[in-house]
Amino acid sequence: MNLAHYLGLLHKAEVDLAAAYRAIGEAHMDEPDVFYDCEKFAAQCDRHAERLQPFADRYGEEADDEPDRLHSELFTGTREGGLGLLRDLHDLYLMAAECDISWTLVGQAGQGARDTDLMEVVTGCEGETAMQMAWLRTRMKHAAPQALVVS
Amino acid sequence: MPTSRHAESPTATDRIEDPWGARTPYGPQHPSWPARVDTFLEDGIDASDVDRWVQSASILHSNGDALDIAVKDGRIVGVRGRAADRINRGRLGPKDLFGWQANNSPDRLTRPLVRDGDRLVEADWETAMGRVVDRSRELLDGPGGWGHFGFYTSGQLFLEEYYTLGVIGKAGIGTPHMDGNTRLCTATAAAALKASFGTDGQPSSYTDVDHCDAIALWGHNVAETQTVLWMRMLDRRRGPNPPAMVAVDPRATPVAREADVHLAVRNGTNQALMNGLIRELLVHGWIDERYVDEHTQGFEKLQQAVDAYPPERVAQICDVPAGQVRAAAEILGTCERLLSTVLQGFYQSNQATAASCQVNNIHLLRGMLGRPGAGIYQMNGQPTAQNTREAGADGDLPAMRNWDNDEHIRQLAELWNVEVDKIPHWAPPTHAMQIFRYAEQGSIKLLWISATNPAVSLPDLARIRRILERDDLFVVVQDLFLTETARFADVVLPAATWGEKLGTFTSVDRTIHISDKAVEPPGEARPDLDIFLDYARRMDFRDRDGGPLITWDDPESAFEAWKACSAGRPCDYTGVTYDRLRGGSGIQWPCNARHPDGAERLYTDGVFNTDPDYSETYGHDIPTGAAHTESEYRAKEPKGRAFLHAVDYEPSPEVPSDEHPLLLTTGRTVYHFHTRTKTGRAPQLDGAAPDVWVELAPDDARGLGIAEGDLVEVRSPRGMITARARVCGVRPGVVFVPFHYGYWDTPASTGPEGGAGRAVNEATVSGWDPVSKQPIFKVAAVAVRKVAGAAGGHAPAPTVGGAEPVGDAAVPRTSGGRAAMATSTVEEAS
Structure with a gap:
């Protein structure tokens, strides 16, 4: 069963996203909404990763070694200024999208595996990830005209 | 209505010592609230000396109390309440009675000022406007020029002025960067109304006080912020069949002391309390199931969300007894006509929109809306804040249009004859x-x-001063006085104010009043409308056919233009004219063919403004503020139903720590308005509360070795102030500082300049509610320590209101003496 690979992928994506939220929030402390919301979302990602861990452990026993190339590198550090904020939020959006589609696929697999416990976790978390993406989208749409057109 | 009236002989009252005056008790059976005409005239002036009485309404709070301005020899010499008006029936509060004296203040700005190096020097209007226009043209020239402009306006101008400013910004310059200080005030009222009911628009009427059997005050110290509304509530409380009263406030305000149940919650926990109260309503079946089924959506999610908030958990989070939560819920759940009023204790706390929506939820769950006595006031703080919102001079589009609805934008483009883009x-x-x-x-x-x-009024003032000081920021300030902000300006434009210009404004309960010009403005000061119109002319803003963008040239023509913009929207003014507003009472919108005399209440049929083609928003995720899309909104198929929003409690961004163990909250006294620009220049008001103070609970004061009158430092991670201590009825763990005090009447004039701060916003947090974007003034972590002893003195705080001292400290009673004697004449129905 390859589900473990996707659980690992998702787990790592949530851990990475939490770290990126924290780094970007702190880099943009002069944007209080970004700072506070990134803190909040980082805590959500922590919880997601915690809730995934038992399933990753359980399915991991039945799996081959996790292929490294499943992971992607989307975030390499924070930037400054209006354009920098936009680019940082853009990175977060892509990282959240990685989580979002992974939740969908893990949810599908959970159905195939008839694993109601896993499906419950997916249901509890995927909505939060979707809302993180909606927030990032809202915030970027606000920021883009000023950052890209007004100099 | 009574067929005849007789007036009792007038009584004189010191309205500093007693801001609310004598009671005129009444009950729900009484035909109406008895009239009581309050008058204050300058010393030595008698009513028979007055040349003219000029119609207006109060400009120093949001209640909209109708009054006449007394004029003698071309000067304002006093005010008198208008008995015929539906809002106040002749009553006035202390700020109304005494605040007008600021108009006559000798330090009014009478000429424009322009910057010359580190000085501001007098100039003529040509020079001052020339500088503004030159800079504007330079910035506007080139792609993205619109993005270099920001407009920050008020809740104290007139409707006509906001509308004109809104059109200049949106269709002249084409910038979205326009907001009002209503963001620090009523933005959450608007956000909560939109979120629950589809559009802005206060649903209820002040006459609901006459009919209700319970009043719940949610973070609203109405006794000090809208004194006349409090008089109405007190008159009900002293009459037959008085309403029960519930108050939520961390301080022992006059409202809290009057209430049957006072929930002195820990700041920042409103949402937990509200979830707990709603849970109690559901557990006891205190809901109107038919109303919920027919007129709302979201019930199941709400039921799930509140299930985690039994009274014991609420007691733990909010630090109030569980029994009080139950007692409050029983009043809310078993009354037949519930009136709620909400203000800054909810709006300026964390989860502001969420908690304010829970008040709407209570009324929706119980079907308590749209009939006499069953109402909600999502309040304003400022006199004309309603108009800032309606006319689109803040974060809203004119006439409650939805920025995300292409058809609404097309309507505006057609109206203004500009390209949609x-x-x-x-x-x-x-x-x-x-x-x-x-x-x-x-x-x-x-x-x-x-x-x-x-x-003075934004959070984290050191940062605001750094911004205003920037060399690359051209600051224009339009005001009556050389305020703290004006001292940073590149150009200062002297404005005329209330009593010196003509216009209209609208109260919380949608009552439109006219404010006529009584006297000439001082020197070269000009009405704000004239300044905006002059700017538009000089900038030569054009419509798409090459005609002038602004087609009006005075208040009445601006009002007519606004009426066209309002047609068919919730705030429909089309049936109102200046002539109809003169004499008699104010008129409530909507006023149109369907409601020719205005409408007392909205949503009387339980049909809300949530239709996607009509609503002002497609909604937000309340906890994060993420915007919903049009398709997401349409998929909900609201069909005129209101939304029940369910939100979990979250602690505020800043909570007490070892280093900053106390919670700071800021607020108001009955004697002052905003940054005291006017009220600090009225001797009676200034004398009653001349300087800043800090309120401490007795146990906290004892623990810190602080007594009445000691000099105390209040420090947050951002800044520090010093103030004299008042030991009073604020809840343990919380300190309160009024936000009115800045620096204009100190030697430093703009800020602490190395000395101790006086403005509490030195210490407040830069952070805001995710939906309404209201800054969180009510929750900051601070450390407090004694700096010096009282030396026999006491805090410069009034003994009236929330600052009423407790314990045995000898504090002289606040009074105004002879200079504060106003007359009241009660008109008895016979």
Whole structure:
């Protein structure tokens, strides 16, 4: 069963996203909404990763070694200024999208595996990830005209 | 209505010592609230000396009390309440009675000022406006020029002025960067009304006080902020069949002391309390199931969300007894006509929109809306804040249109005869704190501030001063006085004020009043409308056919233009004229063919403004503020039903720590308005509360070795102030400081300049509610320590209101003496 690979992928994506939220929030402390919301979302990602861990452990026993190339590198550090904020939020959006589609696929697999416990976790978390993406989208749409057109 | 009346002989009252005056008790069976005409005239002036009485309404709070301005020899010499008006039936509060004296203050600005190096020097209007227009043209020339402009206006101008400013910004310059200081005030009222009911618009009427059997005050110290509304509530409380009363406030305000149940919650926990109260309503079946089924959606999610908040958990989070939560819920759940009123204790706390929506939820669950006595006031703080919102001079589009609805933008483009793309609608208008952020980053290069004083009223003042000081920011300030903010300006434009100009404004309960011109403005000061019109002319803003963009030239023609904009929208003014507003009472919108005399209440049929084609918003995720899309909104198929929003409690961004163990909250006294620009110049009001103070609970004071009158330092991670201590009825763990006090009447004039701060916003947090973007003034972590002893003195705090001392400290009673004697004449129905 390859589900473990996707659980690992998702787990790592949530851990990475939490770290990126924290780094970007702190880099943009002069944007209080970004700072506070990134803190909040980082805590959500922590919880997601915690809730995934038992399933990753359980399915991991039945799996081959996790292929490294499943992971992607989307975030390499924070930037400054209006354009920098936009680019940082853009990175977060892509990282959240990685989580979002992974939740969908893990949810599908959970159905195939008839694993109601896993499906419950997916249901509890995927909505939060979707809302993180909606927030990032809202915030970027606000920021883009000023950052890209007004100099 | 009674067929005849007789007036009792007038009584004189010191309205500083007794801000609310004598009671005129009444009950729900009484035909109406008895009239009581309050009058205050300058010393030595008698009513028979007055040359003219000129119609207006109060401008120093949001209640909309109708009054006449007394004029003698071309000067304002006093005021008198209008008995015929539906709002106040002749009554006035202390700020109304005494505040007008600021108009006659010798330090009014009478000429424009322009910057010459580190000085501001007098100039003529040609020079001052020339500088503003030259800079504007320079910035507007080139792609993205619109993005260099920011407008930060007020809740104290007139409707006609806001509408004109809104059109200049949206269709002249084409910038979304326009907001009002209403962002620090009523933005959450608007956000909560939109979220629950589809559009802004206060649903209820002040006459609901006459009919209700329970009043719940949610973070609203109405006794000090809207004194006349409190008089109405007190008169009910002293009459037959008085309403029960529930108050939520961390301080022992007059409202809290009057209430049957006072929930002195820990700041920042409103949402937990509200979830707990709603849970109690559901557990006991105190809901109107038919109303919920027919007129709402979201019940199941709400039921799930509140299930985690039994009274014991609420007691733990909010630090109030579980029994009190139950007692409050029983009043809310078993009354037959519930009236709620909400203000800054909810709006300026964390989870502001969420908690305010829970008040709406209670009324929806119980079917308590749209009939006499069953109502909600999502309040305003400022006199004309309602108009800032309606006319689109803040983060809203004119006449409650939805920025995300292409048809609404097309309507505006057609009305103004401009290309659709001229009107910025890619996102909601930029909120105040973001405007200042863009200025901090240097992309906004011209900031035009009208009738507000951000150098005292915004959070984290050191940062605001750094922004206003920037060399690359051209600051225009339009005001009556050389405020703290004006001292940072490149150009200062002297404005005429209330009593010196003509216009209209609208109260919380949608009552429109006219305010006629009584006297000439001082020197070369000009009405704000004239300043905006002059700017539009000089900038030569054009419509798409080459005609002038602004087609009006005086208040009445501006009002007519606004009426066209309002047609068919919730705030429909089309049936109102200046002539109809003169004499008699104010008129409530909507006033149109369907409601020729106005409408007392909205949503009387339980049908809400949530239709996607009509609503002002497609909604938000309340916890994060993420915007929903049009398709997501349409998929909900609201069909005129209201939304029940369910939100979990979250602690505020800043909570007490070892280093900063106390919670700071800020607020108001009955004697002052905002940054004291006017009230600090009225001797009776200034004398009653002349300087800043800090309120401490007795146990906290004892623990810190602090007594009445000691000099105390209040320090947060951002800044520090010193103030004299008042030991009073604020809840343990919380300190309160009024936000009115700045620096204009200190030697430093703009800020602490190395000395101790006086403005509490030195210490407040830069952070805001995710939906309404209201800054969180009510929750900051601070450390408090004694700096010096009282030396036999006491805090410069009044003994009236929330600052009423407890314990045995000898504090002289606040009074105004002879100079504060106003007369009241009760008109008895016979």
